[in-house]
Amino acid sequence: MIRIFLASLFVAIASGFSAHADTRDVYTVSNIEVDEVADSLIQAREQAMGAARTKGARILIERITLPEDVIAAGGVPIDYALANRLSAAVDVQEETAGAGRYRGTLAVVYNPRMVRAHLDSLGVPYVDTQAPMSLLVPLASNDVLEYAWRETLGTGRSETLSPYVTSSGGGYTQFSNWMELSPEASALGARRGILAELSGSENAWRVTVSVVTTAGTETIGTTPYAQTMDGAVVAMLKLLDENWKRTSIIRSGERTAAKASVRYTSLAEWNTLRGALARSPFISDLKIDAIARDGALVNFSYAGDPPRLQNDLLQRGVSLSQDDHGWVLRSAVSASLGGQ
Structure with a gap:
């Protein structure tokens, strides 16, 4: 039986954790080669930056969507103006410039909110949450x-x-x-x-x-x-x-509310379990109701059906099972090593 303390006593622990995984790696497209010629070096460089944003945006859309979904939506055309709106920054990896010519290898970082909003407006399903390392x-x-x-x-x-x-x-x-x-x-x-x-x-x-x-x-x-x-x-x-x-990829906006007990043997294991829950593309609105040294009570909403959620969590090292009191989450990694 988990001995529960009020979650408010642990606000400092919970508030320091984001429910969303860091998506910078997903929204960064590196090693984009450009070669532009113009009347001036400044113009050539601007053209190269625009070309990199456009190429990178196409790579990014392909990265987070499936071909059949893009086709079903009538395509996701990317032009200079749209790529410029979607991008957040351009980093230079390598460059050679002179005499109105700019050659280089660039990396472009895109704005997740802008990209998501654009795909949502077109009705294109996507996933921008990474698989477990x-x-x-x-x-x-x-x-x-x-x-x-x-x-x-x-x-x-x-x-x-x-x-x-x-x-x-x-x-x-x-x-x-x-x-x-x-x-x-x-x-x-x-x-x-x-x-x-x-x-x-x-x-x-x-x-x-x-x-x-x-x-x-x-x-x-x-x-x-x-x-x-x-x-x-x-x-x-x-x-x-x-x-x-x-x-x-989640194709339905329907969500099911759920509550679960989280069992762990250390603070490090709790942080790992909490991180896995937050990074699952199926889980949203994760909240900690109560927490103790050996367990916690959480509630969240999930998309899809329980087997899909179970499979996703298992890939992240989390076991989802059920007992007389409801769902139980624990470390599948520790269990496999005899830690549970």
């Missing part, structure tokens, strides 16, 4: 190829709907489960695992992708052939993002 495990048929694959993947990616950190450990296989991955995953702040098995040869690389959670391993699919390993990374990210969008 994942530990990505590179796999290949031999050590040399696996090393090359790991180097191509880099240390991780954040500007995607499916952020990941790359595993530096060895000894994993396509049969590795959460018990094997969790020590490294937990150390790197990852809540789930991704097995990315590279196969093929030069000019014909494919990646078979599986997601590993406390519930088991689910194969997402295999990418189309790519000519290079860099291309294989792009294809892998597209596959992961498409899967995340299909499972997370």
